[in-house]
Amino acid sequence: MRIAYVYDAVYPYIMGGVERRVWEVSRRLAGRGHDVHVYGMQWWAGDPDIEREGVHLHGTCRPLPLYRKGRRTFFPAVLFAASLVVPLARKQFDIIDCQHFPYLSALTTLAAGRLAGSRVVVTWHEVWGDYWYDYLGLAGALGKAVERVLATGSTFPVAVSDATREGMGKAGVRGVVPVIPNGIDLAWIRSIGPSPVASDVIFVGRLIREKHVDLLIEAVRLLRRDLPDIRCLVVGDGPERQLLEAMAAELGVSGSITFTGFLEKPDDVIACMKSSRVFVLPSTREGFGISVLEALACGLPVVTIDDPANASRMFARDGCGLLSSPDAGDLAGQVRTILSGSGYDPAACRAKAQAYDWGAVTDRVEEYYRGIWGR
Incomplete structure (x- = not known):
């Protein structure tokens, strides 16, 4: 054809x-x-x-x-x-x-x-x-x-x-x-090793208003109360980056959150996922969510927003993660559950990604x- x-x-x-x-x-x-x-x-x-x-x-x-x-x-x-x-x-x-x-x-x-x-x-x-x-x-x-x-x-x-x-x-x-x-490209993802830089929480995406990375920053502030050494990686760039970095500084969590900017090599994004513990996508609007699938293929559980306009919420079920309301306190609670070792099964995460x-x-x-x- x-x-x-x-x-x-x-x-x-x-x-x-x-x-x-x-x-x-x-x-x-x-x-x-x-x-x-x-x-x-x-x-x-x-x-x-x-x-x-x-x-x-x-x-x-x-x-x-x-x-x-x-x-x-x-x-x-x-x-x-x-x-x-x-x-x-x-x-x-x-x-x-x-x-x-x-x-x-x-x-x-x-x-x-x-x-x-x-x-x-x-x-x-x-x-x-x-x-x-x-x-x-x-x-x-x-x-x-x-x-x-x-x-x-x-x-x-x-x-x-x-x-x-x-x-x-x-x-x-x-x-x-x-x-x-x-x-997603499963063979490619399997071929990549973890990054030497470890994190507890990772976000990957364009830094625009609809992604609500501000909720993640506020959630990190709340999580630091009982997890003072928590490390969050924000991978991506966009028009909201300066505002988000300023917000992190104002809330006193700049030391816990690293903004990597845009990573030119896709391999580096997957490596960062493999060295993290939970993928967080606080977006309320997603037509699909390829980055969520890539995280699952890495065995990484997902926390995302339970909103009808967020199609990626279909992946955060069946032992593959948790859903949160668009509230920083609830988001922090769901992330805390995952970091405690509950609410997910790495094998289930990888199995769900296989069909895609x-x-x-x-x-x-x-x-x-x-x-x-x-x-």
């Missing part, structure tokens, strides 16, 4: 969960003999059309900052959406898999795909619904309306989690929606593509 993926951010130049999915699946499909192309902003220098591991990468426009003050910027989304129409309409792909966000590029991909006679899959990673109003205020009505237009116009929608599928139904997606989850290897995920993606290709 001739397959195209569409997303403005491209792995490994931008390293997020959506980028990881596109890259891991596309390179495996290319390895199986498919002609695979990825369309995104040109984050690399030189020729806009390059090849990596058998995957053709196409930079359709110059890269622009995707975030400003922690929020997605509007003009880059418009620029990227406009840059897609001609190349996608001309190439006549069998399958175009467009990530649902940012919505404008998904809408132009649907239009270009119909012109070319391609089957356009829209992969949904989360649904915002009324959260648009928290994100943009009154202007959120426009965002919610665009989300609904995409929902009703998606002929071949895919969800990455059951929580996302439920939200898609509320947004207006019709018919049966298959769930094809994200994954990228190879198995790619099998499901390929099967779905073949099923709609002949329609």
Whole structure:
């Protein structure tokens, strides 16, 4: 099959969960003999059309900052959406898999795909619904309306989690929606040893408001009362970093919390997980949570927030961790339980991660593509 993926951010130049999915699946499909192309902003220098591991990468426009003050910027989304129409309409792909966000590029991909006679899959990673109003205020009505237009116009929608599928139904997606989850590279994770720098608690993710790392900092302050030597590692970067570091200093816990910033080598992130004792994700919004799965594959229990918008909470069950309310005291209590040796089983953590290897995920993606290709 001739397959195209569409997303403005491209792995490994931008390293997020959506980028990881596109890259891991596309390179495996290319390895199986498919002609695979990825369309995104040109984050690399030189020729806009390059090849990596058998995957053709196409930079359709110059890269622009995707975030400003922690929020997605509007003009880059418009620029990227406009840059897609001609190349996608001309190439006549069998399958175009467009990530649902940012919505404008998904809408132009649907239009270009119909012109070319391609089957356009829209992969949904989360649904915002009324959260648009928290994100943009009154202007959120426009965002919610665009989300609904995409929902009703998606002929071949895919969800990455059951929580996302439920939200898609509320947004207006019709018919049966298959769930094809994200994954992890189990063989790679097994090959990495622990870091020489040990910690008790680790967070991995982008430092944005929705991740609520402030709750973790406050929880560390509470835990220090009976665990004065507790060590917390915050891995990642983002617009909230300076505020969070200032908060840690103000609460007097800077000596207990290390902010590593962005770690360029993914191996280093896994090594840090393997030298920690509990993975904490205080996020209230997660479309999936690849970092949570990676932690489980390391045998690390997870503490996360019990919120319907947090799809990663499905992993913190069955001996794999604990759920907390969005309260620092409750979060500290759940972490304390894990650190005491209760509430989890490392073997159960690893077993749960087994079903999410990228190879198995790619099998499901390929099967779905073949099923709609002949329609």
